[in-house]
Amino acid sequence: MSNVALQALKARRSQYALGKSLPLPKAEVAQLIQEAIRQSPSPFNSQSSRAIILFDAESDKFWELVLAALRPIVPAQAFGATEGKIKSFAAGAGTVLFYEDQSVIKGLQEKFALYADNFPVWSEQVSGMAQLAVWTTLAAANIGASLQHYNPLVDDAAAAAWNVPANWKLRAMMPFGSHQAGFGDKSFISDSERFRVFG
Template sequence: MSNQFLPFLQNRRTIYAIGKNLSQTPEQLTKVIQEAIRQSPSSFNSQSSRAVILFNAEHEKFWGFVKDKLREYATDDAAAVKTSAKMDSFAAGVGTILFFEDQDVINELQEKFALYAENFPIWSEHSTAMAQLAVWTALAAENVGASLQHYNPVVDDKVHAEWEIPSSWKLRAQLVFGSIEAPASEKSYIDDSSRFKVFK
């Protein structure tokens, strides 16, 4: 059996060592990101996923906000230095995609389909997860390294104010990306027998 999709999934890895040495332009990468999100499934075709794409100085500004906010939580100087270095490693990339879910869309669905009301927030999380995977995999196919981060909700207020984000958009994740400066570490897998059950 020949499957052309699985190699793309296998190529999608968490890349922490990223840089600014990409051949693609922001315009080219934006098209890839937008199309990946556009083609991602959502419950009732709600299309609730939203994204803010930050490049270059705007991307660095975001990680500066995160670094400043996390300083408030540092327990000692060593922790502050370690956190600062980690944020700098993210800022070393080219861009960051802020993934949101539009709560107005979810609320409307809850009102329209009351029988499933409690499920729509759950299905919204499914939608954003699929959009994140789609974008991450599409970027990997372009030989762009990325890692998925979650610094929400500590920077939510700053993000909404700085980039004039609608209040109904709820931040769910951040995908930071750039050139691959070092490969991902070896990945291990648990045994299939403990993960899958197949009945024929």
């Protein structure tokens, strides 16, 4: 099956072996990330996604903050493994922090009271769509990435470090960089379990 969107989706995988070199200048990578989020859909075109894009020392700083937040809660005997994992994310060239602007969600709830309960759920979906768009766009530029969730543990420290508005809620983080290893095989459950086609 030849389809450019499917080719891009297939190229997107979780890359945990990241390196510092990028195939494009940082400014272009930042533009790709921004454009991917800009082109992602949102209810009533409300555009609630926000992002902070960190390169080099700023990205390292983020992962140091994660490690500092984990230190008091991870048992001492497990901390070495945790540290190794966090360092593998810091080994990349940068990190995207995905946020959702809660003031947009609140505004939608006030304006469209009928859907008030839906907007927080849709906000999560919006963020997921933005994350997939960025991940796939990076993959198409031959940049590896993975999706991580050290929120809400690191929220306050990140907010203080990058002066994040109080209404921005951290939803996920995506370390990215050069591919330092290939990917393992990926298995799929059977189509008959997942899909029904009629007509």
